[in-house]
Amino acid sequence: MRTDRLLHITLRAGAARVLLCEVTRAAETARRTHHASRVCAAALGRGIAGAALLNAPRKGERLTLTFHGDGPAGALVIVAGPGTLKASIDDPAIELPPKPNGKLDVGGAIGRVGRVIAARDMGMKRPYVGRSALVSGEIAQDLAMYCASSEQQPTLCALGVRIGAGGPGGGDTVLAAGGLMIQPLPGCPEELLSALELRQELFADISAAIEAEGLESLAHGFFGGLGPEILGEDRLEYRCDCSRERMERALIAMGRGELASLIEEQGGAELTCHFCRSAYAFTGGQLGELLALSQKS
Numbered sequence: 001m002r003t004d005r006l007l008h009i010t011l012r013a014g015a016a017r018v019l020l021c022e023v024t025r026a027a028e029t030a031r032r033t034h035h036a037s038r039v040c041a042a043a044l045g046r047g048i049a050g051a052a053l054l055n056a057p058r059k060g061e062r063l064t065l066t067f068h069g070d071g072p073a074g075a076l077v078i079v080a081g082p083g084t085l086k087a088s089i090d091d092p093a094i095e096l097p098p099k100p101n102g103k104l105d106v107g108g109a110i111g112r113v114g115r116v117i118a119a120r121d122m123g124m125k126r127p128y129v130g131r132s133a134l135v136s137g138e139i140a141q142d143l144a145m146y147c148a149s150s151e152q153q154p155t156l157c158a159l160g161v162r163i164g165a166g167g168p169g170g171g172d173t174v175l176a177a178g179g180l181m182i183q184p185l186p187g188c189p190e191e192l193l194s195a196l197e198l199r200q201e202l203f204a205d206i207s208a209a210i211e212a213e214g215l216e217s218l219a220h221g222f223f224g225g226l227g228p229e230i231l232g233e234d235r236l237e238y239r240c241d242c243s244r245e246r247m248e249r250a251l252i253a254m255g256r257g258e259l260a261s262l263i264e265e266q267g268g269a270e271l272t273c274h275f276c277r278s279a280y281a282f283t284g285g286q287l288g289e290l291l292a293l294s295q296k297s
Helices: 024-034 038-055 106-110 140-150 190-198 206-212 215-223 244-253 256-266 284-296
Strands: 005-011 016-022 062-069 076-081 084-089 114-121 128-133 156-165 172-184 229-235 268-272 279-283
Touching: 005 215, 016 038, 016 215, 024 038, 024 084, 024 172, 038 062, 038 076, 038 084, 038 106, 038 140, 038 156, 038 172, 114 140, 128 140, 140 156, 140 172, 156 206, 172 190, 172 206, 206 215, 244 256, 244 268, 244 279, 244 284, 256 268, 256 284, 268 284, 279 284
Parallel strands: none
Antiparallel strands: 005 016, 005 229, 016 172, 062 076, 062 114, 076 084, 114 128, 156 172, 268 279
16 A cells, blocks of 8 residues: 655646645554444545645644534544644444435535535644535535635645445545645636636545555656646654643643542543554553542642
């Protein structure tokens, strides 16, 4: 399996920005971590690709991207940091029949009524939070709407996850996952915009294209004649930064009353990370130590 990475591309010497990524490894890690159904694995993979693309132009920032819909899978949450990605979904076991065109019904799983929330940690006291309404629940269209309405940036977005046999025992695995984002920059000529609109069909099955070719080949194939120039690349990986210390802070943040109740009623606690499913156990004595620390602060 190839390394996950993201290419930064410019068209016509800076008239438009293109971001193109492959996140097959990250999507498969998310599928296995959450024991996700096919439709939820597709949602996780699309969300991971979308968050990687949305965060790529902002070096050093941490993005938490949430899709809150009215579908049975619940909230989809992706965190993208410098080169790192992690994701969770409320009910990863939900499965739905495919749509009439044979595609996985990600929009049905996420829902079509709700909101997209993007919280950017820029190293300040409070993160910047942008919001927009869900459009389809299919992720790519919702991200394009978010960029246009919340960040005032016209955007074309295509995301895809290809799932098939190939896992242990012939089970499901993510064969390819990734996406692209195209954004015109100030002064972009109408002729280039028209050319990009005419090429949208090329991106319709981007996961199959990623499976068949490398990113550099796709960059020149998708944008041949439009002056594509690859400016650089970012390496990506699925990595969770949870720790026992973070869980201790989460317990203290619950408040003294909740901590005291855990000690009295349960004699301990076990917290599980939503992103990597790591479990952290705390005895009653350890909770007592945290309670004492909270009383001093």
